[in-house]
Amino acid sequence: MRLSRTVFLFSRFLAQNIKIKLEYKADFIIMLFSGSVLQLLGVMFLGVLYSRIPPIQGWTMWEIVLILASIFFTEGVVSFAFEGMWRIVRLINLGDMDRFLLRPVSPILQILTYDIGAHGIGNMITGVILCVIALSRTEILWTWDRILYLPVLIVSAAAIRTAISFAANCSGFWLTSFYNAFPLMVHQMADFAKYPTTLFTEPIQFFITVVLPYAFIGYIPAVYLFHKQPWGAAAWLAPLVAVWCVLIARAVFYRGLRRYDSPGN
């Protein structure tokens, strides 16, 4: 599909979804609120932890808060724009995937934009606020390449998260149970990215750098931005990692679609 058409349809779907969400105001507010509360609880956790102990492996609390905040922010962007992927299991089980397959538009685009997550707005706002606070309490030596890196990071991190969660949700093609914990589990593994990767044993480090490259959405960029290690420049691999993840997710989807048996009727 042409990129301009994709962008056009994406904006059409997004606008439509916002209109729909505004019909259910209570829902909207609850989601917004719960998104923010959840992130604040995450920060409180760190606050309580750090109030008892000195820096963990040379990372101060505000440095970790900055990692956390950037993860919140991209998570917010992803849930706001692409929340539809969390409906895949439902779409498969109720046979509602059918109508996406009947239209001359990529089913992936239709699934991603099937819903928006109002809590994403909460995440984005908390993320930005926390970023600002954390930035004022940490010291980053801003070189031009680090400034240039920021937009690259946001786009790549959003793409990595979307691709991984999307692929994980595609497990619904194989696991036909109505409740599927697998995507949530994969999503939760992003927890590993919230702390310095060196906290974990080597198999886990390998896992979150190579298998599910969550390290590229939080820890590795932070190493680079804070000048922690000379290898921090590896953070520039993030866009490549993102492309790789997207291609895999796409392949997983089309493999799964072959198994789709369109229940109902």
Place this chain on the structure above:
Amino acid sequence: MLTFQKYLRHVLCAIQETTAYRASYFINIVSQFVSYIAIFFLWRAVYTGNSVIGGMDWNDMQGYLLISLFTSALISGSSEFRVSRSIWTGNIAVELVRPVDYQKANFSITVGNGIAEGVLVAAIGILFALLIGFAVPPASPAAWLCFLLAVAFSFITKFLIVYIFGLFTFWTTGGMGLSWLRRGLTDFFSGAIIPLSFFPGWLKAAADVLPFRGIVSVPATIFIGRLPPSQILATFAVEAAWIAALWWLARLIWHFAMRKVTIHGG
């Protein structure tokens, strides 16, 4: 007797349903562990260089995390999902015409799920604990008894909180936001990821009056012997009071939900 059998049947059906989808069943089990792995390593890193934090040493902490994992596995995401699912698929109408008490039926089903999943998680957890050689179990039979009682309280309390949040699905379109909020609140205030004794005074005071602490903190601290025996009775009394309150609160919310259903036709 017949009434009892009716609900027992729910328990058995739930066991069957939980295990109906093979792969999903095992994945549900595995996913219970995943989030704890991150937490485990975080604490391990925290404890290197600090022997005692918040009155707990690394051994205590491991036992604490083990119980936290176990209690959270007893009511997993799938039970939570059940209530909201039947509401948004409209299946609630079918369940409503049956001659059973919805709240009790749901409780029975959750017990069934808990048996099907919790048993395996407990087995794996204990195996894991023995392998690493940590977690000092309660010393006396009395302590064991208290612990088991605390687990029962934990189960009922968590069920009620999950159920109440599930009922809110009547007023929203998707259960997800609420279930996240629920999970965030319970995880934090129950002491699932960070023991309450680490909290600053004002926060601990808040956590102490809330019902959440019965879910993880009470059974876990009893297990590792950090809850003074003199306080155990009073703690149980407070928990029982909370359970009664939540049970009737759920009934009340249900009552309002039914009014909404009859107006909107499900």
Place this chain on the structure above:
Amino acid sequence: MNVIETKGLCKSFRSPLKKPGVLGAVRHLFRPEHREIVAVTEVDLAIAAGESVAYVGPNGAGKSTTIKMLTGILLPTGGEVRVNGLHPYHQRMRNSKNIGVVFGQRTQLWWDIPVIESFTLLRDIYEVPEKTYAENLAYFTGMLGLAELLHQSARRLSLGQRMRCDLAVALMHNPAIVFLDEPTIGLDVAVKERIREFLKTVNRERGVTIMLTSHDLGDIEDVCRRLIIIDAGRIIYDGSIQGLLDRYVKQRSIRIIASARIDQPSAARAMPAGVEIVHADEREMTVEFDRFRYTAKDVLEIIMTAAEVVDFQLEEPDIERVVKNVYEGRLELEQGA
């Protein structure tokens, strides 16, 4: 030119095999068993542009599965399939521009927004030129009476109203073929009538090829000229509706009313082989006869020897009965007949 062509089309699903009870469930957990369910097998179809075809069969016969393979939702497990010369699964996006689909129990409309907004969204999705869209919208609004529905949200529409909107959606992008899976299910007679009229008109005026599944034989007789019957995944009849009757309905019946009480025993004695009294009353009688051996006139003459006929009614062979026999497995149609 054939717009739909399949050769040896097959589809089978894998389904878990479970023993009852908690023990059975636990056993499946560790040693799962599956079995193959054949939904459609060896289906050959050749449908020309402009035809209107009814695709009929009992529940679970494979109707929906076939339609879903033709529309690109399901990947066939075997055989060849071409719709407008395209493979519906592998060239799904291109194929979807040429087809319109209506599933009776599903809707293409967005639940929470006004119908007209669903229409414009679908216009953008199908890249319908503004001029075509305006023309079609006016045409369908008139024919289906959509004017007062367009500004309501889909969730407020009745089933019949929604189905009318869905028909418009399916045809908005001028597809060459439209597939309808149970379009009249659960609708009242007036709406059914309107939908049938609509389908006949677009078939006639716009040359749209129609493939329709339905349990309502009224739909089939009214809209379609050709009938394909599928049973247990196999096609058991493909031909005209009249052809089916000629070949498989041997019996016709005649109902008479007599001026006086009929003497039943003597009437029964008067009937030769192949003519049978199926219902008798004081002054009324229904007789069934082999329509290939006797004409209606023959039978009437025989009856008149036993009763004073004042009125009679001839009942024509009935497709409903044939299909019912197929559904109940009583009529074994020959393969390829």
